[in-house]
Amino acid sequence: MLRPLITTALLVLSVVSLRAQIEYATWVFGVNAAVRFTIPGGGIDSIPTVIDGPQIDVREGSMVYSYPCDKALSVHAMGETANDAQGNVVVNGTVLSGGASSSQGGIFVRDLQKPYSLYLYITPDMTDISATQSPYYTRNKLERRGDGLWEMVERDVVLESRPGSERISATHDAAGTGYWVLTQYTDTASATIEFVAYHHTPTGIDATPVRSRISGVPIPHQAGMLKFSADGTKLAMTNVSDLVVAVYDFNTSTGVVSGRRSITLDKPRRIANMSVCYGLSFSLSGSITYVSMRATATDGTPTRSYVFRFATPTSPGNVTITPEIVCYTPLHNTYPSALQLAPNGRIYFTNNRTLGEITDPETPIGSTVPVVLDKVSFKTGNRALLGLPTCMESTYLRPTPTLVCDVPQGTVTAPSGCVGTCFTITHAVLNAPDIWLWQFPGGLPSTWSGPTPPPVCYNTAGRYPVILTATNEAGTSEIRDTADIMINPGVDAGADIMACLGGPVTLRAQAGGSVEWTDLSTNTVLQREQPVVRCDVPTMFRTVT
Structure with a gap:
């Protein structure tokens, strides 16, 4: 009898996985099932933590996104509905074009032009009944409003008016400043698979998508997975109607798909039959490919959900491979379990009330892979169904x-002083403004553009506002202070005083304000406004106000 291949391993994570960002580090899927891979401060944990709160009911693929400024889940979705982290339905975010049983469901990607703005690509649900029964890929846009709620500001934008598939994937471009979102179509009449890549850059989405047509290949079922390797150079696709996995090269500079490898999966010795090649994931390095299938063992035990793996072929061509058995779990659905690489470098698979974990996906071919079938368990009523979130x-x-997470904030310091004086304006402003507009009513200059204005001169007494309008990619704020400009009060020390040496003298002055006397022979400031001094030597005194 076959036994599950379960190994408990203590794994030292690679530096690469520890650098992973948080955008896809909280997962929501199945029936109210949710885990996070983050730790306080934004790092990635080696063990996922079950969390409560997010509400969802989706059979297959879901979509999640954690905005970097939030440092936690921001939004999640299934094909028909989008929700925020608090469980609120996104404004205008219902009856979307997808469904609850699309293999990958879609994917969230950040809008590179605007803060707190996201794109949600949705795949059609081709194998079940959705509210709209749309066969098309669509693109939607969400923005966070001033009241904190997310709103669908653009929706149901059809990418192409022809039936798509349930597959979608995304990866960074070669520059690392943008990314590609990849969809997949089939042309049955010409036995052609077509990939369409949409390039997102800091200046927007390229007007013309990149098309790659692969001819003379078997036409895949519309259900299945499409996954990039983490470095974006490889692309793999499963097909639920065939035991063939396709692996391609992907050019992250041009968006072109090429170099097809057709991998036919042969039954391992202990397997009587295999079908429904569904789940898919590369290891973090991309050197090993993992798939899930329905399979029945030769010992007559019930059909189960199996995970297999093989070394990713490096050269184009057709090859037949006998994959290694990684593990198996009870078959909870018609299809086998979904697979998804996580930010901690491990691969997870659905197992009803739990998530299973492939602890070290980079284990060399031929060695036993450490697996934990029940890595995390969900509370009663919550469970994984078939799918997992689609991640970049x-x-x-x-x-x-x-990212800049807030509008400019801080202070400006305006002067206090006398008419005819020029003053330096200082500031302490945070959040990296890229536009600085200064106004100095009553001063010269009266306006200035830039972070450091020149000295500002005032020729008339009064109270004048100093206004800074500062703008960054998060928005604009106005920061103010007031300059108090006073008339030079003047001071009259009176006539010179003649006194005998050693005699007392009372110093008096007429001024519009307080006065200060200084003994110039010793450069000593006297403490009273009408000090009494002894003149033992000829002395001069100075008064200021």
Whole structure:
């Protein structure tokens, strides 16, 4: 009888996985099942933590996103509905184009032009009944409003008016400043698979997508997975109607898919039959490919959900491979378990009330892979069904992006002084403004653009506002102070005083304010406004106000 291949391992995580960013580090899936891979401060934990709160009911793929400034889950979705982290339905975020039983469901990607703005790509649900029964890929746009609620500001934008598939994936471009979102179509008449890549950059989405047509290949079922390797150079696709996994090269500079490898999976010795090649994941390095299938053992035990693996082929061509058995679990659905690489470098699979874990996916081929079938358990009523969230795995090789998370804030310091004086304006402003507009009513100059204005001169007494309008990518704020400009009060020390040496003298002055006397022979400031002094030597005194 076959036994589950279960090994408990103590694993030292690679530096690469520890640098992973948090954008796809909280997962929501199945029936109210949710885990996070983050630790306080934004790092990635080696063990996922079950969390309560997010509400969802989705059979297959879901979508999640944690905005870097939030440092936690921001939004999640299934094909028909989008929710925020508090469980509120996103404004205008219901009856979307997808469904609850689309293999991958879609993917969230950050809008690179605007803070707190996201794109949600949705795949069609081609194998079940959705509210809209749309066969098309759509793109939607969400923005966070001033009241903190997320709103769907654009929705149901059809990418192409032809039936798509339930597959979608995304990866960073070669520059690392943008990314590609990849969809997949089939042309049955010409036996052609077509990939369409949408390039997001800091200046927007390229107007013309990149098309790659692969001809003379078996037409895949519309259900299945599409995954990039974490470095974006490889692309794999499963097909639930065939035991063939396709692996391609992907050019992260051009968005072109090429170099097809067709891997036919042969039954291992202990397997009587295999079907429904569904779940898919690369190891973090991309050197090993993992798939899930339904399979029945030769000992007559019930059909189960199996995870297999093989070395990722490096050269184009057709090859037949006998994959290694990694583990198996009870079959909880018609399809086998989904697979998903996590930010900690481990691969997870659904197992009803639990998540299973492939602890070290990089284990060399031929060696036993450490697996924990019940790594985390969900509370009663919550469970994994079939699918897991669709993530951009290239984020796992990059640190969390540093974003401007708020409008400029801080202070400016205006002067107090006399008419005819020029003053330096100082400031302490945070959040990296890229536009500085100064106004100095009553002063010269009256306006200035830039972080450091020149000295400002005032020729008339009064109270004048100093206004800084500072703008960054998060918005604009106005910061103020007031300059108090006074008339030079003047001071009259009176006529010179003639006194005998050693005699007392009372110093008096007429001024519009308080006065200060200084003995110039010793450069000593006298403490009273009408000090009495002894003149033992000829002395001069100075008064200021």
